[in-house]
Every structure is written in C-alpha cells, then in structure tokens.
Amino acid sequence: xxxxxxxxxxxxxxxxxxAYANRRNFLLGLLATTCAVxxxxxxxxxxxxxxxxxxxxxxxxxxxxxxxxxEKETSFNDVTHYNNYYEFGTDKGEPAENAKNFVTMPWSVSxxxxxxxxxxxxxDEILKLAPxxxxxxxxxCVEGWSxxxxxxxxxxxxxxxxxxxxxxxxxxxxxxxxxxxxxxLGVSAGxxxxxxxxxxxxxxxxxxxxxxxxxxxxxxxxxxxxxVRMIIPWKYGFxxxxxxxxxxxxxxxxxxxxxxxxxxEYGFYxxxxxxxxxxxxxxxxxxxxxxxxxxxxxxxxxxxDQVASLYNGMDLKKYY
Amino acid sequence: xxxxxxxKWTKVVVFLFCLVPLEMLVxxxxxxxxxxxxxxxITHTTGDWTLRFLVITLAIxxxxxILRLPQLIRFRRMFGLFAFFYACLHxxxxxxxxxxxxxxxxxxxxxxxxxxxxxxxxFVLMIPLAITSTAGWIRRLGGKRWQMLHRxxxxxxxAGVIHYYWLVKSDVRKPxxxxxxxxxxxxxxxxxxxxxxxxxxxxxxxxxxxxxTAETA
Numbered sequence: 001x002x003x004x005x006x007x008x009x010x011x012x013x014x015x016x017x018x019a020y021a022n023r024r025n026f027l028l029g030l031l032a033t034t035c036a037v038x039x040x041x042x043x044x045x046x047x048x049x050x051x052x053x054x055x056x057x058x059x060x061x062x063x064x065x066x067x068x069x070x071e072k073e074t075s076f077n078d079v080t081h082y083n084n085y086y087e088f089g090t091d092k093g094e095p096a097e098n099a100k101n102f103v104t105m106p107w108s109v110s111x112x113x114x115x116x117x118x119x120x121x122x123x124d125e126i127l128k129l130a131p132x133x134x135x136x137x138x139x140x141c142v143e144g145w146s147x148x149x150x151x152x153x154x155x156x157x158x159x160x161x162x163x164x165x166x167x168x169x170x171x172x173x174x175x176x177x178x179x180x181x182x183x184x185l186g187v188s189a190g191x192x193x194x195x196x197x198x199x200x201x202x203x204x205x206x207x208x209x210x211x212x213x214x215x216x217x218x219x220x221x222x223x224x225x226x227x228v229r230m231i232i233p234w235k236y237g238f239x240x241x242x243x244x245x246x247x248x249x250x251x252x253x254x255x256x257x258x259x260x261x262x263x264x265e266y267g268f269y270x271x272x273x274x275x276x277x278x279x280x281x282x283x284x285x286x287x288x289x290x291x292x293x294x295x296x297x298x299x300x301x302x303x304x305d306q307v308a309s310l311y312n313g314m315d316l317k318k319y320y
Numbered sequence: 321x322x323x324x325x326x327x328k329w330t331k332v333v334v335f336l337f338c339l340v341p342l343e344m345l346v347x348x349x350x351x352x353x354x355x356x357x358x359x360x361x362i363t364h365t366t367g368d369w370t371l372r373f374l375v376i377t378l379a380i381x382x383x384x385x386i387l388r389l390p391q392l393i394r395f396r397r398m399f400g401l402f403a404f405f406y407a408c409l410h411x412x413x414x415x416x417x418x419x420x421x422x423x424x425x426x427x428x429x430x431x432x433x434x435x436x437x438x439x440x441x442x443f444v445l446m447i448p449l450a451i452t453s454t455a456g457w458i459r460r461l462g463g464k465r466w467q468m469l470h471r472x473x474x475x476x477x478x479a480g481v482i483h484y485y486w487l488v489k490s491d492v493r494k495p496x497x498x499x500x501x502x503x504x505x506x507x508x509x510x511x512x513x514x515x516x517x518x519x520x521x522x523x524x525x526x527x528x529x530x531x532x533t534a535e536t537a
Contacts, residue, residue, distance in 0.1 A: 082356030090491035145357055190490030261490050280433055289356045293420060
C-alpha cells in the first residue's frame with residue numbers, strides 16, 4: 001500500500017508570530033492549569049475525606065473482660081481514620097488509605113531469644129492460644145490526645161508462659177513488619193524502620209499487657225496494626241507496637257524506635273505521666289477524641305492500681 | 321496578559337480564591353468532616369495557609385522581575401493581608417479552641433515551648449505590617465521607611481518555618497519544603513541586591529555611565 005505523505009513543511013506550518021510570542025502566557029497558563037489540577041485533587045480529597053480502609057472480619061466467642069472502663073467508646077470511624085502508623089504515611093488520615101492492600105495473610109510471629117521453647121506461631125495458632133476477651137481500655141497518645149477502644153485479645157503473659165523464658169530474659173523486644181515494597185512511604189517517615197519496641201519482663205507479664213488481635217468485635221483493620229499488635233494501656237501509644245513479626249526475649253534493655261529518633265523526648269519507659277512534660281508540650285491534659293475541652297491526664301493513664309508497684313522507688317522524671 | 325492583570329475583576333477573582341481554604345474548613349465543619357481531631361485539623365490547616373500566603377507574598381517581587389510582569393505588584397498587599405488573616409485564624413484557634421482562653425497556660429506555653437515562642441514572635445511581627453499596609457501609611461512613613469519596616473516579613477516567614485519545623489515529631493519534609501521556598505525567595509533578594517550594588521558601583525565609577533534599570537528588592 002502506498003502511504004501518502006505530505007512533502008515538506010510549507011508556509012502554512014510556520015508558527016504564527018502571535019503564538020510564539022505568547023510563549024510566556026502559555027507557560028503561565030500551563031502553570032495555572034497544573035495548580036488548578038493539583039488544587040482540585042486536594043479539594044476533592046478535603047471534601048470527601050480519605051477512603052474507608054480494609055474490612056475486618058467478625059470474631060466469634062469473645063468474652064467480656066470484667067474490668068473494662070465504662071467510659072464512652074470512641075467511634076470506630078475515628079479510631080480507623082486517625083492513625084499514627086508511619087510505615088503508611090505520617091499524616092493521620094493516610095494509613096486508612098495506604099494500608100488498604102496490606103497483605104496480612106499468611107502471617108506468623110517468631111518468638112525467640114532467651115527462651116526454652118522458641119517457636120513460630122501462625123496467626124491461626126495465636127487466635128486460639130486463649131479465650132479472646134474484649135477489653136475496653138483508655139489509650140493515650142504522647143501527642144496529647146486519647147481514645148477509648150474495645151480491644152480484643154488476651155494477656156501477653158499467656159504467650160510468655162508457653163515459650164518459657166530462661167533466667168537470663170530480663171526484657172522483651174518487639175519488632176513490627178516492614179517491607180518497603182508494601183510500605184513505600186516508610187523511607188520518608190523520619191524514623192528508623194522496622195519499628196522496634198520493648199518492655200521490661202515484669203511489665204510484659206502484667207495482666208493488663210494485651211496481645212491484641214481485634215477491636216470493635218472484629219479483627220484489626222490494617223491501619224490499626226493488623227493482624228496482631230501489643231496494647232500497653234498505661235504507656236503512651238507508641239509503646240504498643242503494631243503488626244508484630246518478631247518477639248525476642250533478651251538480657252539487656254532493647255533499643256526502641258522513638259528513643260533512637262529522639263532520646264531526649266521519648267524514653268524507654270514512656271509511662272503516661274501528667275507530671276512529666278514532653279519537652280515541647282505539656283502532658284497534664286489530653287484531648288479525648290470526640291470531646292471539645294481537654295481533660296486532665298491520669299497517672300499511668302488511670303491504671304496506677306495495677307501497675308504503680310512496677311516502678312516502686314524509681315524516679316519517674318529520670319526514667320520518663 | 322497585561323489587561324488581564326490590571327483588570328479590577330482579576331483582583332476580585334483572586335480575592336475569592338484566597339478565601340477558598342476558609343470555605344473548605346466551613347464546608348467540612350458543616351458536614352462534620354473535620355477529621356477525628358477537628359481542633360488540630362483547623363489549627364494545622366490555618367497554619368499551613370499562613371505559610372503558603374507568606375511564600376506567595378514573598379514570591380511577588382521575584383516573579384515581577386523574572387516574568388517581567390511589574391503589574392503583579394497589585395496583588396502583593398492582598399496576599400500579605402491574607403497571610404495575616406490566616407495567621408489570625410490560626411492564633412485565635414489556639415486561644416479559643418485549643419486552650420479555651422486559659423491565659424495562664426498560654427503564657428506559660430509562650431515562654432516555655434520554643435516552637436510556640438517563635439510562632440508567636442512571627443505573628444506579632446506581622447501586626448504592624450498589616451496596620452501600615454494602607455496607602456495612607458505608606459505616605460505617612462515615606463516609601464523608604466515603609467519598605468524597611470515591611471522587610472519584617474522576612475523574619476515572620478523564617479519564624480513561621482522554624483515554628484513548623486520544631487513542631488513536627490519526625491517527618492520534616494513539609495517544613496523543609498517551606499524552608500527551601502522561603503530560602504530561595506530570600507536568596508533571590510540577596511542576589512539581586514548584590515548584583516544591583518555591583519552595577520551601581522560600576523555605574524558610579526564610570527562618569528557618564530547610565531543606570532538602565534532600577535533594581536527593586
């Protein structure tokens with residue numbers, strides 16, 4: 001087949017003077033269009049808000065823990081759209097959106113270190129180690145806000161007893177899942193990843209320390225630390241590591257992420273304490289999500305009766 | 321382009337556009353869609369827009385020169401006043417919503433928390449600029465003195481960026497973006513000042529030399 005081609009450039013192809021003289025206007029127009037498009041995207045995001053996140057699965061046979069707080073639970077929507085999960089973005093609305101496709105199946109947690117019976121637990125096994133309890137805890141973030149959440153899980157001590165720590169085990173180190181491919185925003189989080197946390201063994205053995213697999217009657221949403229996380233209700237929220245993959249029993253105090261990032265501001269203990277301010281803000285009060293006025297923060301987040309004895313004789317200003 | 325820039329309607333349209341961030345907040349408030357922590361969201365949004373308008377205001381002079389569009393000056397006061405407007409909203413959110421008029425606690429914060437100290441300073445520096453932004457005040461002060469006074473905006477912008485940088489926990493990307501923008505805009509001024517001085521010296525040393533363009537900072 002013969003392809004017909006126009007011979008050459010002719011005078012009618014010459015850019016009209018008006019058009020090329022308008023290059024600056026064109027560039028300005030381009031700039032304006034880019035801004036408008038970017039602005040519109042931002043606008044629609046701002047109006048409609050972030051997406052809804054993953055759909056949790058209902059958990060059956062959950063028994064009510066008798067010591068739950070009777071305070072009003074924070075709405076599920078708030079607890080799933082106001083998250084600090086830096087692997088999925090540092091903005092509080094980002095994890096709900098970015099954790100949507102986080103793969104949590106299959107999942108296993110490796111328990112190792114100074115234990116007689118190191119082993120790997122599959123998620124199925126973790127769900128069946130003990131009867132699941134619904135525990136409504138207060139949860140206080142170091143940033144000065146708090147929520148009340150019906151977590152589901154059982155005392156972490158159940159798992160500890162199964163692996164039988166040796167006499168050398170003094171601390172427990174937790175490690176969260178980190179895979180840059182699934183968590184591309186992790187590199188710009190400003191903290192070292194994978195996320196690591198730690199507790200003293202006696203803190204870990206306290207019955208309040210919860211191995212958490214769900215909330216609000218169902219499995220954990222991805223942005224809240226699916227499929228299994230820690231909950232230590234008398235400490236600031238960042239102590240409760242999410243999406244656990246490794247639990248290690250160790251002899252010495254393990255490094256912890258926020259302490260590495262800024263030792264001056266985030267201590268190893270990080271117990272909720274209204275009398276010890278964060279260097280940049282007061283910890284005396286907190287804003288309960290859903291309430292307008294700040295309320296006073298309670299010592300040990302109100303769990304002093306259960307945990308104060310762990311810190312007898314310790315200077316809590318020094319061990320913040 | 322010129323007629324577009326000098327039309328009074330453009331000013332009206334730009335004015336309405338500058339109000340969009342506030343409209344967004346009101347719209348979201350009406351819909352009950354101010355995130356789980358509305359006060360924090362309002363504080364961050366108004367703070368963000370204060371910094372953005374400071375950057376836009378500081379960008380006018382370089383853009384006038386680079387794009388050869390001196391008419392852009394028509395918008396500078398408006399942008400500057402919008403920076404002040406959002407700063408006022410930011411500040412009153414802190415007073416009325418965040419601290420709920422707890423003056424003793426606020427005063428403690430201003431003294432004790434350096435990010436609040438520096439933010440407060442940046443805000444206070446903007447007040448005389450907003451007051452003397454009228455034509456009457458330019459006349460009363462005289463162009464030179466007025467210009468000197470209004471260079472305080474450089475310090476407000478720097479204070480705003482530091483305020484933001486000291487506030488964040490670990491992800492400093494956004495404060496650094498603002499720092500880069502403010503830094504570039506101030507560096508341009510420094511550059512054009514040095515360049516302009518060089519030319520003035522050269523022009524002065526050669527008798528009869530002409531100064532072709534008046535440099536403005």
